[in-house]
Amino acid sequence: MPSSDSEPERKPRVTQATLVRKARALLAYRPAGVSPQRRVQRRYTMRLWSVRHARFLEGLYARFAHVFLMLHPVWNAIGYARAERPVKFVERHVKGFMFDCRMCGQCILSSTGMSCPMNCPKQLRNGPCGGVRANGNCEVEPDMPCVWVKAWEGAQAMRNRDSILAVQKPVDQSLRESSAWLRVTAQAAAERKKARETA
Amino acid sequence: MSRLPQPDENPEGAHLPLEPLPGHSSRGRLERILRRGEFAVTAELNPPDSANAQDVYERAAVFDGWVDGINAVDASGANCHMSSMGICALLTRMGYAPIMQIACRDRNRIAIQGDVLGAAAMGVSNILCLTGDGVQAGDQPGAKPVFDLDCMSLLETIRTMRDEERFLSGRKLTTPPAVFLGAAINPFAPPYDFRPLRLAKKIAAGAQFVQSQYCFDVPMLKEYMKRVRDMGLHEKCFILIGVGPLASARTARWIRSNVPGVHIPDSIIARLEGAEKQKEEGKRLCIDIINEVKEIEGVSGIHVMAYRQEEYVAEIVHESGVLKGRRPWKREPGPDDAMVAERLDHILDAPREKPGEMVKDAAR
Numbered sequence: 001m002p003s004s005d006s007e008p009e010r011k012p013r014v015t016q017a018t019l020v021r022k023a024r025a026l027l028a029y030r031p032a033g034v035s036p037q038r039r040v041q042r043r044y045t046m047r048l049w050s051v052r053h054a055r056f057l058e059g060l061y062a063r064f065a066h067v068f069l070m071l072h073p074v075w076n077a078i079g080y081a082r083a084e085r086p087v088k089f090v091e092r093h094v095k096g097f098m099f100d101c102r103m104c105g106q107c108i109l110s111s112t113g114m115s116c117p118m119n120c121p122k123q124l125r126n127g128p129c130g131g132v133r134a135n136g137n138c139e140v141e142p143d144m145p146c147v148w149v150k151a152w153e154g155a156q157a158m159r160n161r162d163s164i165l166a167v168q169k170p171v172d173q174s175l176r177e178s179s180a181w182l183r184v185t186a187q188a189a190a191e192r193k194k195a196r197e198t199a
Numbered sequence: 200m201s202r203l204p205q206p207d208e209n210p211e212g213a214h215l216p217l218e219p220l221p222g223h224s225s226r227g228r229l230e231r232i233l234r235r236g237e238f239a240v241t242a243e244l245n246p247p248d249s250a251n252a253q254d255v256y257e258r259a260a261v262f263d264g265w266v267d268g269i270n271a272v273d274a275s276g277a278n279c280h281m282s283s284m285g286i287c288a289l290l291t292r293m294g295y296a297p298i299m300q301i302a303c304r305d306r307n308r309i310a311i312q313g314d315v316l317g318a319a320a321m322g323v324s325n326i327l328c329l330t331g332d333g334v335q336a337g338d339q340p341g342a343k344p345v346f347d348l349d350c351m352s353l354l355e356t357i358r359t360m361r362d363e364e365r366f367l368s369g370r371k372l373t374t375p376p377a378v379f380l381g382a383a384i385n386p387f388a389p390p391y392d393f394r395p396l397r398l399a400k401k402i403a404a405g406a407q408f409v410q411s412q413y414c415f416d417v418p419m420l421k422e423y424m425k426r427v428r429d430m431g432l433h434e435k436c437f438i439l440i441g442v443g444p445l446a447s448a449r450t451a452r453w454i455r456s457n458v459p460g461v462h463i464p465d466s467i468i469a470r471l472e473g474a475e476k477q478k479e480e481g482k483r484l485c486i487d488i489i490n491e492v493k494e495i496e497g498v499s500g501i502h503v504m505a506y507r508q509e510e511y512v513a514e515i516v517h518e519s520g521v522l523k524g525r526r527p528w529k530r531e532p533g534p535d536d537a538m539v540a541e542r543l544d545h546i547l548d549a550p551r552e553k554p555g556e557m558v559k560d561a562a563r
Contacts (some may be wrong), residue, residue, distance in 0.1 A: 123346050165400055
């Protein structure tokens with residue numbers, strides 16, 4: 001068995017990290033729009049605007065959900081399954097523009113200060129990790145303001161500011177790429193129906 | 200020489216496993232000590248980069264009789280080491296009381312729930328739930344980060360398994376894992392005013408004890424603890440403060456800029472730089488911080504993270520006098536020890552069966 005003690009001189013240590021760093025240097029160019037962590041890099045302007053106007057958006061969202069629920073007979077007539085495609089198209093683009101939505105299909109924006117938690121590299125849904133930099137930026141993406149620092153700021157401005165304290169369930173990955181708007185509406189309609197029946 | 204009976208041992212004999220106490224969620228000794236109101240000390244074992252069990256035993260032996268629990272880290276800083284599950288298997292075999300860390304970075308909910316059952320069956324009675332550092336921080340930045348659960352939903356998952364005796368899916372468990380649940384806190388990272396609320400959230404999700412990130416800024420911790428006391432959280436959860444010696448001003452600077460979530464004020468670095476022997480001063484500084492921290496109301500213990508200076512843990516604990524003469528118990532019998540011992544006797548006594556000879560016999 002070779003023993004490291006008997007070696008006359010110590011070689012410089014080559015770790016995986018060194019190899020990765022060297023490989024990175026060999027890249028001919030840094031692709032645009034992709035961070036070193038290989039995440040699609042976006043501008044954070046709209047996302048930050050949404051957080052600053054969290055209170056306004058909260059009200060808008062509540063009204064919007066109400067309208068969607070009023071339209072329940074329409075969705076029912078079309079069929080929720082058939083409405084899914086066009087609604088999802090609109091939802092993806094509107095929320096994508098406003099919040100950099102990742103279409104997790106189970107929107108909790110109103111309990112995260114209108115800052116989408118799926119933009120966190122660790123996809124934390126329950127608050128910031130311990131790695132937040134002193135300047136409030138993300139540990140993984142040094143240029144991105146921490147999603148949860150922003151969420152806390154947004155939540156302070158909101159009417160329902162305590163909803164950020166609710167413990168969120170783990171993400172149901174099977175709901176990805178589906179419309180959260182329609183699901184919430186369908187659930188609310190079902191609840192309303194149940195309440196009417198029991199009353 | 201006869202030994203005085205310890206408060207944490209089975210009255211029928213020290214070799215028997217501990218009986219569950221009313222109101223306790225585990226049979227572990229860490230929970231007993233904390234609930235009895237004593238100042239607890241835990242330490243972190245530096246996981247070996249080897250497949251040799253002896254490495255783990257040696258690294259655990261330096262803590263013998265000085266700590267109430269040994270943290271088995273789960274690839275901390277996203278650097279690959281022996282797994283926390285493996286370390287816990289070895290530690291429980293030798294009768295240590297490990298605190299198994301589970302990071303959400305590497306495993307999804309299916310793997311984690313299975314591991315929790317396995318660990319509890321081995322005799323692990325403390326589990327610490329972490330989100331985990333991002334893969335970019337470690338030696339293999341090309342790895343795929345999992346983050347299926349986060350620390351909060353992990354806490355809730357294990358609490359459901361323990362208290363409601365079912366998996367996250369709702370399927371029943373026949374024997375629930377009796378574990379004392381822990382979490383991590385970092386009072387030294389923004390958003391500062393959310394941090395105490397986050398602790399409240401972790402408690403709501405099931406945390407019974409928390410260990411903090413390295414504390415080098417005591418005024419900041421005091422501020423945090425004040426808000427924690429105002430919310431009454433220190434009565435619902437045991438708070439252990441992370442401390443550790445800094446080897447030199449250079450390492451301090453390196454840690455500050457490279458390890459996510461560690462806050463080291465300039466005054467600490469200046470004090471280290473001014474010292475003749477920086478390593479000695481680092482140890483002194485750690486003891487000073489412990490002495491300040493232990494006086495803060497609501498702090499139930501310390502968690503010593505002496506990375507690559509594990510041999511100092513005993514000195515630090517001794518010189519700070521936090522144990523007040525208490526000698527943490529060394530060996531904690533596992534629930535299946537008697538069976539294993541019997542089986543081992545049997546194995547040792549039985550004649551050796553050599554496959555080669557067995558084949559020859561069969562061929563004859």
